[in-house]
Amino acid sequence: MTEIDIDQPLPDNYEFGREQLRDILKEFNQWGADEILLSGIRRRAATWQLPPPRWTRREVGLYELHTPRGLLIVQRKIGWTVERDGVPLVWRLSDRVVFFDRLEDAKTSGLLHCLGDEEFPDGTGWSE
DSSP: OOOOOTTSOOOTTOOOOHHHHHHHHHTTTOEEOOHHHHHHHHHHHTTOSSOOOOOEEEETTEEEEEETTEEEEEEEESEEEEEETTEEEEETTTOOBEEBSSHHHHHHHHHHTTSSSSSOSSSEEEOO
């Protein structure tokens, strides 16, 4: 396990690795994005004909994007989380926040949930 300086924010490009993140999240009874979720997100994003929009970096570990469907926030809280207008992206079965290891996966998931259908069919959605 990599040692982390808890007095400093993690750089945005830092990745725990899915297994290490899963082990950390388990201690807090939380769930990270699994391979099934990630492959669905990446497969859907691969069909986009235009590049994704540019997010605004507010500070280390905090990005935002204004969309017609609300303000998306991607923020590092152990792993990366996604919110739209203050409502977190959660696992539908448990209403627990979804944690991503990679910043780009969190951004892409947020965009997918704001495009077209309100609910992207991947077992996650905006908390109710």
